[in-house]
Amino acid sequence: xxxxxxxxxxxxxxxxxxxxxxxxxxxxxxxxxxxxxxxxxxxxxxxxxxxxxxxxxxxxxxxxxxxxxxxxxxxxxxxxxxxxxxxxxxxxxxxxxxxxxxxxxxxxxxxxxxxxxxxxxxxxxxxxxxxxxxxxxxxxxxxxxxxxxxxxxxxxxxxxxxxxxxxxxxxxxxxxxxxxxxxxxxxxxxxxxxxxxxxxxxxxxxxxxxxxxxxxxxxxxxxxxxxxxxxxxxxxxxxxxxxxxxxxxxxxxxxxxxxxxxxxxxxxxxxxxxxxxxxxxxxx
Amino acid sequence: xxxxxxxxxxxxxxxxxxxxxxxxxxxxxxxxxxxxxxxxxxxxxxxxxxxxxxxxxxxxxxxxxxxxxxxxxxxxxxxxxxxxxxxxxxxxxxxxxxxxxxxxxxxxxxxxxxxxxxxxxxxxxxxxxxxxxxxxxxxxxxxxxxxxxxxxxxxxxxxxxxxxxxxxxxxxxxxxxxxxxxxxxxxxxxxxxxxxxxxxxxxxxxxxxxxxxxxxxxxxxxxxxxxxxxxxxxxxxxxxxxxxxxxxxxxxxxxxxxxxxxxxxxxxxxxxxxxxxxxxxxxx
Numbered sequence: 001x002x003x004x005x006x007x008x009x010x011x012x013x014x015x016x017x018x019x020x021x022x023x024x025x026x027x028x029x030x031x032x033x034x035x036x037x038x039x040x041x042x043x044x045x046x047x048x049x050x051x052x053x054x055x056x057x058x059x060x061x062x063x064x065x066x067x068x069x070x071x072x073x074x075x076x077x078x079x080x081x082x083x084x085x086x087x088x089x090x091x092x093x094x095x096x097x098x099x100x101x102x103x104x105x106x107x108x109x110x111x112x113x114x115x116x117x118x119x120x121x122x123x124x125x126x127x128x129x130x131x132x133x134x135x136x137x138x139x140x141x142x143x144x145x146x147x148x149x150x151x152x153x154x155x156x157x158x159x160x161x162x163x164x165x166x167x168x169x170x171x172x173x174x175x176x177x178x179x180x181x182x183x184x185x186x187x188x189x190x191x192x193x194x195x196x197x198x199x200x201x202x203x204x205x206x207x208x209x210x211x212x213x214x215x216x217x218x219x220x221x222x223x224x225x226x227x228x229x230x231x232x233x234x235x236x237x238x239x240x241x242x243x244x245x246x247x248x249x250x251x252x253x254x255x256x257x258x259x260x261x262x263x264x265x266x267x268x269x270x271x272x273x274x275x276x277x278x279x280x281x282x283x284x
Numbered sequence: 285x286x287x288x289x290x291x292x293x294x295x296x297x298x299x300x301x302x303x304x305x306x307x308x309x310x311x312x313x314x315x316x317x318x319x320x321x322x323x324x325x326x327x328x329x330x331x332x333x334x335x336x337x338x339x340x341x342x343x344x345x346x347x348x349x350x351x352x353x354x355x356x357x358x359x360x361x362x363x364x365x366x367x368x369x370x371x372x373x374x375x376x377x378x379x380x381x382x383x384x385x386x387x388x389x390x391x392x393x394x395x396x397x398x399x400x401x402x403x404x405x406x407x408x409x410x411x412x413x414x415x416x417x418x419x420x421x422x423x424x425x426x427x428x429x430x431x432x433x434x435x436x437x438x439x440x441x442x443x444x445x446x447x448x449x450x451x452x453x454x455x456x457x458x459x460x461x462x463x464x465x466x467x468x469x470x471x472x473x474x475x476x477x478x479x480x481x482x483x484x485x486x487x488x489x490x491x492x493x494x495x496x497x498x499x500x501x502x503x504x505x506x507x508x509x510x511x512x513x514x515x516x517x518x519x520x521x522x523x524x525x526x527x528x529x530x531x532x533x534x535x536x537x538x539x540x541x542x543x544x545x546x547x548x549x550x551x552x553x554x555x556x557x558x559x560x561x562x563x564x565x566x567x568x
Contacts, residue, residue, distance in 0.1 A: 255412035
């Protein structure tokens with residue numbers, strides 16, 4: 001079921017309009033009383049289940065609308081079930097409306113079962129965040145786009161249809177796992193942009209924070225589906241135009257749990273998001 | 285108001301009993317229907333407002349009870365108002381009870397206003413987590429306890445009464461800010477234990493993740509109260525007996541926002557928690 005065009009904003013060609021696939025695929029319909037209807041569209045998946053960052057963007061769009069503020073600031077999602085295509089029932093509640101932040105919860109039900117629970121703060125990233133007072137860290141040292149390696153449309157075990165919609169180019173030193181040669185370092189660096197050229201706004205950063213291959217694919221561990229338990233994204237600014245520079249790393253694998261830390265930088269070399277997720281190793 | 289002793293567990297001398305101050309100060313009373321009463325006790329504050337990690341531990345205790353599982357796994361708290369001593373009305377809801385994790389939300393109201401909103405997963409940390417498969421990182425390089433510098437009971441601007449209840453010893457290279465000499469690196473490392481010798485369990489890790497002085501105190505920035513917007517703690521294991529070894533760092537200060545990343549290691553050199561918070565610089 002396609003949400004009605006009325007759910008999208010009215011400025012053609014800008015993020016948030018139906019001119020781009022990401023916007024059509026994250027559109028939500030306001031049902032009143034804090035309830036929204038969203039949709040997991042086909043084609044944003046890995047092996048049939050929607051990418052976690054994409055699903056978060058759908059839900060965050062409803063939460064953002066409920067918040068009355070333009071940008072996500074910090075969002076935490078707990079993933080409770082995998083997400084094949086279908087309708088999402090999103091129930092939002094505004095916990096507090098402050099001058100600077102609005103705090104919103106969202107419970108997401110799919111096929112009658114809880115699929116996602118989200119807690120987030122929204123605000124206005126256009127105010128003051130461009131003023132970098134201290135920066136102890138640098139963007140990943142990426143070769144130019146043309147020298148990087150496209151993320152494959154299949155990971156050898158399952159298809160990654162999502163790769164038709166985005167353009168991810170990996171650092172050559174981190175991409176060998178695609179040919180069975182792991183680097184041994186828990187790191188994956190790469191460029192991110194939308195295949196259809198959609199500008200990257202703060203909503204899209206939520207997706208970008210989960211769109212590269214898992215950094216554990218470069219560690220000597222069994223490979224397979226690595227389900228996210230929880231993902232938190234701090235949006236730190238509005239990205240400058242152009243592709244994002246991303247670095248994801250995993251340092252600690254204990255039992256079958258690991259963290260993945262992400263840094264997302266814009267084309268101007270400014271940090272625009274930090275992410276961390278807790279995930280589980282492939283079930284074998 | 286002191287919660288009745290019935291709210292505490294029945295094993296004397298173990299974490300969770302009223303034998304220790306942290307347990308008396310985090311006890312909650314089950315009111316039925318998912319509702320709990322907690323209390324911000326005096327003496328866990330910085331300048332009159334309770335430490336965020338301490339308040340999170342109170343709320344997590346109610347959520348843990350509601351979850352039916354013994355340990356926090358990943359918790360995210362959004363701080364909506366400062367916390368002077370007084371009663372907390374905690375409303376929990378179990379979103380999903382799984383075999384491995386139970387997912388719980390909690391809304392916390394104090395003096396009729398929302399103070400905290402929490403989302404968390406609970407599980408059993410005694411199962412398998414001791415099996416370290418990969419560890420790319422080391423505990424902070426701390427001198428022995430006796431050579432470290434106690435965190436002061438006053439930070440020069442306000443009193444830190446919490447320091448009567450815990451024993452925090454800072455790395456000498458990071459403690460100079462207490463005498464007005466900042467290191468220029470956004471890092472604070474130190475030992476953590478309870479003053480009364482309470483063993484450190486997974487609940488106490490939530491408090492430890494916010495108990496050291498802010499790492500930004502070592503950066504060349506205006507100093508003052510740095511309110512937490514959001515704190516996420518991943519509990520990665522049950523600590524071995526003995527003091528914790530902690531490292532907190534801040535790399536990016538943009539506008540008045542910054543992140544603080546924490547690593548908490550046990551005395552055996554095993555990572556037991558990762559934390560990250562989004563906070564705001566001192567309002568001047």
